[in-house]
Structure formats: structure tokens, C-alpha cells
Amino acid sequence: MPIGLVPTVSSAPVSGRELRLDLFRGLALWLIYVDHLPANLLTWLTIRNYGFSDATEIFIFISGYTAAFVYGRAMRDAGFVVATARILRRAWQIYVAHVFLFTIFLAEISYVATSFDNPLYTEEMGILDFLKQPDITIVQALLLRFRPVNMDVLPLYIVLMLFLPLILLLMRWKADITLALSVLLYAITLQYDLHLSAYPSGVWAFNPFAWQLLFVFGAWCAQGGAQRMSRILSSRITLWLSLAYLLAAFYVTLTWNITLMNNWLPRWLEQWMYPISKTDLDVLRFAHFLALAAVTVRFLRKDWPGLKSPWLRPLILCGQHSLEIFCIGVFLAFAGHFVLAEVAGGAVFHTVLHAFVSGAGILIMSGAAWLISWYKHSADKSARTKGTIGNADLAGGSL
Amino acid sequence: MRSSSGAILGLALLAGLCTAAAAFAEETPQACEVAASLLASDSPLPKVTQAVKDAHSLNIVVAGSRSSTIPSAEANAYPARLLAYLKERLSSVTVNVSVELQIKKTAAEVAAGFVKLLQDKRPTLVIWQTGTVDAMRSVDPEDFRAAVDEGVATLQKAGTDVILINLQYSPRTESVISAPPYLDNLRVVAQQYDVPLFDRFAIMQQWNDSGDFDFFSASPGLDLVKRVHDCLGRALSKFVIDAAHLEATQQN
Numbered sequence: 001m002p003i004g005l006v007p008t009v010s011s012a013p014v015s016g017r018e019l020r021l022d023l024f025r026g027l028a029l030w031l032i033y034v035d036h037l038p039a040n041l042l043t044w045l046t047i048r049n050y051g052f053s054d055a056t057e058i059f060i061f062i063s064g065y066t067a068a069f070v071y072g073r074a075m076r077d078a079g080f081v082v083a084t085a086r087i088l089r090r091a092w093q094i095y096v097a098h099v100f101l102f103t104i105f106l107a108e109i110s111y112v113a114t115s116f117d118n119p120l121y122t123e124e125m126g127i128l129d130f131l132k133q134p135d136i137t138i139v140q141a142l143l144l145r146f147r148p149v150n151m152d153v154l155p156l157y158i159v160l161m162l163f164l165p166l167i168l169l170l171m172r173w174k175a176d177i178t179l180a181l182s183v184l185l186y187a188i189t190l191q192y193d194l195h196l197s198a199y200p201s202g203v204w205a206f207n208p209f210a211w212q213l214l215f216v217f218g219a220w221c222a223q224g225g226a227q228r229m230s231r232i233l234s235s236r237i238t239l240w241l242s243l244a245y246l247l248a249a250f251y252v253t254l255t256w257n258i259t260l261m262n263n264w265l266p267r268w269l270e271q272w273m274y275p276i277s278k279t280d281l282d283v284l285r286f287a288h289f290l291a292l293a294a295v296t297v298r299f300l301r302k303d304w305p306g307l308k309s310p311w312l313r314p315l316i317l318c319g320q321h322s323l324e325i326f327c328i329g330v331f332l333a334f335a336g337h338f339v340l341a342e343v344a345g346g347a348v349f350h351t352v353l354h355a356f357v358s359g360a361g362i363l364i365m366s367g368a369a370w371l372i373s374w375y376k377h378s379a380d381k382s383a384r385t386k387g388t389i390g391n392a393d394l395a396g397g398s399l
Numbered sequence: 400m401r402s403s404s405g406a407i408l409g410l411a412l413l414a415g416l417c418t419a420a421a422a423f424a425e426e427t428p429q430a431c432e433v434a435a436s437l438l439a440s441d442s443p444l445p446k447v448t449q450a451v452k453d454a455h456s457l458n459i460v461v462a463g464s465r466s467s468t469i470p471s472a473e474a475n476a477y478p479a480r481l482l483a484y485l486k487e488r489l490s491s492v493t494v495n496v497s498v499e500l501q502i503k504k505t506a507a508e509v510a511a512g513f514v515k516l517l518q519d520k521r522p523t524l525v526i527w528q529t530g531t532v533d534a535m536r537s538v539d540p541e542d543f544r545a546a547v548d549e550g551v552a553t554l555q556k557a558g559t560d561v562i563l564i565n566l567q568y569s570p571r572t573e574s575v576i577s578a579p580p581y582l583d584n585l586r587v588v589a590q591q592y593d594v595p596l597f598d599r600f601a602i603m604q605q606w607n608d609s610g611d612f613d614f615f616s617a618s619p620g621l622d623l624v625k626r627v628h629d630c631l632g633r634a635l636s637k638f639v640i641d642a643a644h645l646e647a648t649q650q651n
Contacts, residue, residue, distance in 0.1 A: 038570060109575060116571055117618040120627055123465030124569045126503075127535045127576055149577040195539070202537025205577065263441055267590070274587040275544060279580070337574060341615045 019307040019316055020300060025062045026319030026369075029329055031055035033361055036150045036333035038340060040354040049257060051249040052276055052288040056153065060211060061289065063157065063322070064218025067164055068171070072223060075168050084165040091161040097327045098154040102141050105148050108334050130200065140199035147198065150333065152205040153326070159196075159208040160215045167219055175223045182216035185209060190280060203279065210281040214289070233294055242291035249288050314366035321372045325365050332361040431611045431630035433602050438634060440595035444643035446560040450523045451645055456493040457485070459639075460520050462509060463528030465502055466567050473498075475625040478526075480632025481639075488640060505533050506543055510550030517557045524639070525554050528564035528599075530581040540580035547588045561594045562639070568603035570614055595642045597635055606630070 031046045032055045048054035067087075075083035113128040130137045130146070140146035144155040170178040188194065189209040196204045221229075232238055252273070255261045276282045306312060318325045336357040343353060451457055461467055461478040468476045482496040499516060501509045506529045516525075527550065533543045547563070554561045565585045566578050582600055589596035606612045612627060613619070640646055 038573065105574070112571055115617055118571070118614075118616065118624075119469065119621055120466075120614070120619075120624045121567070121569050121572065122470060123531055124535070124567065124572045124576060126465075127572060149574050193541075198537060200536070203539050205537075270587075270590050274590075275540070275580075275584055277540070279540065334574070341571060 017320075018302070020297075020302060021062050021066060022316040022319035023307065023312060024058055024296075024319065025066075025322050026315035026317070026325075028055040028058040028062070029318050029322060029325050029365065030315070030362055032059065032153070032326070033329040033333055033365065034358055036330065037336050037354070037358060037361075040358065041351065042355065042358045047292075049253060051246060051253060051292070052282070052285045053292065056206070056278075057214060057281075057285065057289040059153070059322075060156070060160075060214045061218040061293070062319075064160070064215035065222045066218075067161070067215075068168060068219030068222040071164060072168050072171070072219075075165075075172065080165070080169060083168070087161055087164050091158050094154055094158050094161065094323060097323060098144070098151070098158070099142065101151060101154070101327055101330050102148070104331055104334055105151065106138075108338060109148070136199075143199075145197070145199040147205070149205075151330065155204070156206040156208055156211055160212060163212070164219075167216055171219060171223050175220055175225060179216060179220045179225070182213050182220075186213040186281075190283075205279055207280050210279075213281060213286065233297060238294055239298060242294045245287065245291045246295065249284075249291075314362075314369065317369035317373050318365055321369050321376075324372055325369050328365055328368050329361070332364060336361060431606055431626075431634075432609075433634045433637075434605060437598055437602055437605065438638050438641060440638070440642045442589070442593045442595045442642065444524060444560040444562070444595065444639070446558060447524050447639070447643040448645065451489065451492050451643065455491060457489070457495070457524070458520070458522050459494070459496045459524045459526060460499055460516065460522040461496060461526045461528065462499045462501060462513075462516065463526075463564070464500070464504065464531050466531055467498060467528045467564075468500055469621070469624050469628060472621060472625060475628055477628040477631040477635060480629050481635050482632075484633050484636035485639065488636060489645060503532055505536065505538055505546065506530070506550060507538075507546035510546050510553065513550055513553045514557075517554070517559065522559055524560040524562065526562045526564060526597075526635075527551075527554075530566045530578075530585055534566060534576050534578055534581045537577065540584050543581060544584040544588060547585060548591070551588055551592045551594055555592060555594075560643075561592070562597055562642070563589050563594055564597045564635075565600050568600050568607060568614060570607070595638065597638050599631065602631070602634060603627070 031048075034042050035046050035048065035055065037043070043049070046055065071083050071087050074086055109128065110131060113125070113131050116125065118125075137146055144158065147155055167178060170181070186209070189207065194209045195207050196209075198204055217225075226233075252265065255264050273284065276284050278285065307316070339357055340350070340354060447457060459481075461481075463478075467478060473479065476498075478496050478498045482494060485492075485494045485496075497520060499520075501512070509527075509529065513525075516522075529547060529550075530543070533546075551561050551563070563585055565582050569576065569578075578600065586596060588594070603612070603614065606627075607614045611630075612623065616623070
């Protein structure tokens with residue numbers, strides 16, 4: 001990801017889009033979808049089973065990168081106020097998308113509450129008591145304080161986007177100091193347990209005070225940081241360190257997933273290492289993402305011809321329309337849960353059905369991405385003939 | 400559709416239940432095998448081993464939330480089944496199992512009551528089923544871990560053995576209750592204090608995957624619940640006996 005793309009990106013024409021970013025964001029979207037379905041065969045292909053970090057890290061980092069790239073340029077060309085207005089408009093779009101998904105969630109969960117009566121789960125079903133107070137629940141959802149499982153990414157985004165104008169302003173002044181401030185905030189968060197509270201209790205599943213680090217780091221890379229790091233990234237030491245770390249993380253995750261290996265880690269290491277918090281973006285997770293990125297940019301060059309291959313086209317298209325595809329993915333995960341729960345059948349049948357649901361979901365996401373891309377192109381064309389300005393979102397990543 | 404077939408099944412079972420209710424407990428148990436790896440634990444239960452060896456008695460307290468009982472059928476819940484299976488396997492030992500239900504209490508609230516519990520019951524072994532309430536209230540996983548940590552420390556300091564039990568596998572509520580952080584943290588504390596963890600979540604998931612039980616079923620009736628608890632009680636009795644190496648003691 002970071003290395004090599006910056007020198008060209010800063011002066012690139014609109015068509016010279018960094019396809020690797022789209023590719024990996026598309027991949028992250030697919031993985032998030034598969035991870036949101038109940039565990040199945042395909043789940044074993046997702047990266048969270050092979051190391052500490054997962055698709056969320058990739059997604060947030062790339063979003064920070066593209067957002068800084070697009071709106072950084074807007075800030076340079078049109079000034080702080082206009083760029084801020086555009087960022088806020090984007091944040092509003094994400095907010096509306098979140099509320100839309102919440103409505104679907106509410107429908108699904110209300111169905112479960114009225115149709116499901118299993119005495120084994122008397123306790124667990126108590127959670128649906130919030131449906132008895134729809135007024136409070138809906139207001140809390142609008143305030144982003146009540147969030148169902150798997151719907152935590154968009155609220156995180158909205159908060160990060162709201163701070164993007166400030167981040168970009170600081171970056172224009174001194175990019176390195178901005179990154180240093182971000183690291184400082186991250187350290188303070190871990191030390192003093194900063195968090196946002198949720199409704200009815202608890203905390204945000206992705207702590208924005210911690211996860212901002214990845215977003216700002218992405219923005220920093222977009223603002224020339226990647227270029228300055230290129231010497232570090234191309235050194236052999238970095239490569240070997242990264243590979244060694246990835247291997248070690250892989251070994252550790254094996255001990256979680258294979259019952260036989262549960263006790264194959266020294267106890268002192270477990271005590272030092274656990275728990276690896278996703279909420280607060282554990283340092284081990286962040287390091288794992290960095291190692292993964294370092295290895296990826298080394299072996300996957302910007303000019304790799306495969307990026308133009310039709311086989312990777314669906315992934316790239318998904319990555320280019322990430323907000324829409326993310327929402328479709330969350331919706332499809334709801335729908336997939338529903339189908340898997342409602343259709344009866346034997347274990348083998350369910351495995352097949354599960355694979356089918358996963359595959360169909362990915363196909364629908366790709367089809368939708370293609371459709372959106374086609375629509376934006378044709379809308380852009382007609383806009384241009386009328387002499388208005390083209391769609392800004394196309395200029396380099398929507399989120 | 401699952402729901403309609405579930406309803407029919409539920410009715411059929413209910414009809415059968417009326418005639419077979421009394422005989423049920425003695426009937427052949429459900430074929431609910433548990434993979435040996437899920438019941439293997441390196442962590443010992445030294446106090447249990449000693450109490451059985453020296454005094455031929457075993458006083459167990461189950462501290463748990465709502466899922467440790469079956470409303471209206473407590474005698475069929477897993478603690479009672481555990482007692483039955485332990486008595487069967489350890490015929491020469493006086494076994495006692497009492498249940499301390501802590502409805503809607505978080506781990507922190509339950510842990511705060513352990514000192515009194517220890518004074519009142521003087522157990523050899525406390526089986527602590529926890530995590531569900533914390534997951535439902537999305538208590539900060541860090542706070543949850545600290546609470547379990549403190550509870551286990553209190554119990555161990557008082558010279559009691561501890562077994563932790565994690566959440567139920569509940570596929571229908573997966574989109575509202577996020578279990579993984581609580582499962583992970585229970586595992587962490589179990590490792591830290593060398594306490595056996597009865598992985599109820601993984602066991603139930605395995606039963607679901609293998610087709611022993613259908614936990615998606617919308618209204619399966621009380622019968623399924625009883626069978627599940629019977630299987631859990633049986634697995635738990637094996638778990639206790641293995642972890643405390645009681646098989647060898649018995650033969651001596």
C-alpha cells in the first residue's frame with residue numbers, strides 16, 4: 001500500500017488512480033461481509049484467522065489515505081471552507097447510510113423478537129427488551145450511541161470524517177507533527193482509558209480515540225509520508241522483521257483455532273500479550289497491519305499488470321464505491337443470517353447453503369459496484385456536456 | 400421452513416412429554432458427543448482431588464445467571480444433572496451441588512458476593528458461569544476481565560477450586576449480543592489463574608454443527624432445553640472428573 005504510490009499520486013491525473021488501494025479496499029469489503037456471516041468454510045479464508053489484524057484495519061487505513069488525498073487536494077484548490085463543507089456532506093451521507101441500515105436491523109430483530117420463543121435462550125432474549133422502548137432506542141441510534149453488533153464501522157467513520165478538516169489543516173502545516181499528535185492521543189487513550197460511552201451501557205466497539213491512529217497514518221502516507229518512508233520500506237531488514245512478525249502472529253492465531261494447540265504458548269507470553277483488544281486497536285494489531293502492508297507493497301508493485309486484469313475488476317470496482325458496497329454488504333449479511341436461520345436442512349445441506357450465501361453475496365456486491373460505476377460514468381458524461389463540474393467522488397475514492 | 404417444522408416438532412414433543420415426563424430423566428441420554436479436546440484441561444482441581452480422596456465428599460456451588468437454570472424445571476437444569484452424573488460415577492463419594500442464581504448480575508456484582516458465598520457454603524469447588532449479562536450490557540471487556548480476575552482470585556485465596564463456564568451458543572441473538580470479546584477474556588483469565596474453562600459455547604456450537612441439536616429452531620419447546628441441559632451436565636461431570644483425576648482415585 002504506502003510505498004511507491006505517493007510520488008505519482010500527488011501529481012497524477014484523474015485517470016491515474018492508485019488501483020492497489022481500490023483492490024485492497026474491495027478485498028476488505030468482501031472479507032468484512034464474510035466475517036459478518038456466521039462462521040463457515042469461507043470464514044477460514046479471511047485474514048483474521050492468520051494474524052492479529054483483520055479487514056477493518058485495511059479499510060480504515062485506506063479510507064484515511066483516500067480521504068486525505070481527495071479532500072487534501074480540495075483544500076489546496078478550493079480552500080479550507082469549501083473542503084470542510086464537502087467533507088461534512090460526505091459525513092452526512094455516511095450518517096444517512098447508517099440510519100438506513102439501522103432501520104433494516106430493527107425490522108430483522110423485531111421479527112426475531114416476535115417469532116422466536118426458545119426457553120433455552122430466555123436470558124439472551126432479554127436483550128430485545130429495548131424494543132419495548134422504541135422512542136429511546138431510536139433516538140439513541142440517531143445519536144450513534146445505540147449500535148447493533150456489526151454496525152460499528154460507520155459510526156467510527158463519521159467521527160473520523162468530522163475531524164478530517166482539522167487533521168488536514170494540521171497536515172498542511174506540519175504532517176509529521178500531526179502524526180506525532182495522533183500517536184500521542186493513542187498513547188493517552190491506552191493509558192487513561194479514554195472512550196465514548198454507548199447506550200444502554202458499555203462503550204463504542206471501535207474506540208475512535210484509538211482507531212484514529214490508523215486513519216491519520218493513512219492520511220499521513222497520502223500527504224507524502226509514504227514517499228519519505230520508502231527507504232525504510234525497501235530495506236531488507238524491514239522485510240525480514242515483517243515476515244518474522246507475521247509468522248509469529250500466524251503461530252499464535254493457530255493456537256486459538258486448533259484446540260490441540262491451545263496450550264502451545266509459554267504462559268509468560270500469554271500473560272504479557274493477552275488480551276489483544278480490538279476496541280482499543282491493540283499495539284500488536286497495529287504492528288501486524290504495518291507488517292502486512294510493508295510486505296504487500298514490496299511484492300505487489302503499482303505497475304503490476306494484473307491490476308488491469310478482468311479477474312480483479314470486481315474487487316477494484318467494489319473498492320471504488322466503498323460506502324455503497326459496505327452498506328450492501330451489511331444488508332446482505334443480515335439477509336444471509338436470516339436465510340440460514342429460516343431454511344431447515346441437514347448439516348451437509350447447510351454447509352452448501354452457507355457457501356452459496358457467501359458466494360451470492362459477493363456476486364451481488366460486485367454486480368452492484370459495476371452498476372454504480374456505470375451510472376456514475378454516464379451521469380458524469382451528461383453533466384459534462386451540460387458544462388457543470390464532474391462528480392468529485394470519482395476523482396479518487398469515495399470515502 | 401424451519402419455523403413451521405419447528406412448531407410441528409415442538410407439538411409432537413409436547414404431546415410425548417405428557418406421557419414420558421416422569422420417565423425422561425432415566426431414559427437413554429441424547430447422543431451428544433463432545434470432542435475430547437473440548438473436555439481436556441491441563442489445569443488441575445487439587446482441592447477437589449484432595450477432598451474426594453481424604454473425606455469422600457465433594458461440595459460444589461454453581462454460581463450462574465439465568466442460563467444455569469430452566470425456569471419451571473430446575474431439576475432438569477445442568478447443575479442438577481451434573482449432580483446426578485457425579486453420583487453415578489463417584490458412588491462412594493458424598494456429592495452435593497447447590498445453585499446460587501445471580502439473575503441479571505454482571506461479573507463484577509457476582510464477584511462482590513463471593514466472600515459471603517464462601518462463608519455460607521464452604522464449597523470445595525465453585526463453578527462460575529458468567530459473561531452473558533456482561534455481553535448483553537456490553538460492559539467494557541477490560542472491566543469484565545478485571546471483574547472475573549478479582550472473583551477467581553477471591554475464590555482461590557479462600558482455598559476453593561474454580562471452574563469457569565462461558566456463554567451459551569445463541570445463533571439467533573448473534574446480531575445483538577457480541578460474544579467474542581467475553582469468550583476471549585474468560586479464556587485469558589482461565590489461563591492466567593490456571594483454572595479449567597468449560598467451553599459451553601464451543602460445545603454447543605459443535606452440537607449444532609453436527610446436527611445433534613438445532614439451536615436456530617424458533618419454538619422447540621421445553622423438551623429440547625431439558626435435553627441440552629442433560630448433555631451439558633453430563634459433559635461437565637466428565638470435565639470435573641478428568642480435571643481432578645478422580646477416575647484413578649475411585650479405583651484405588
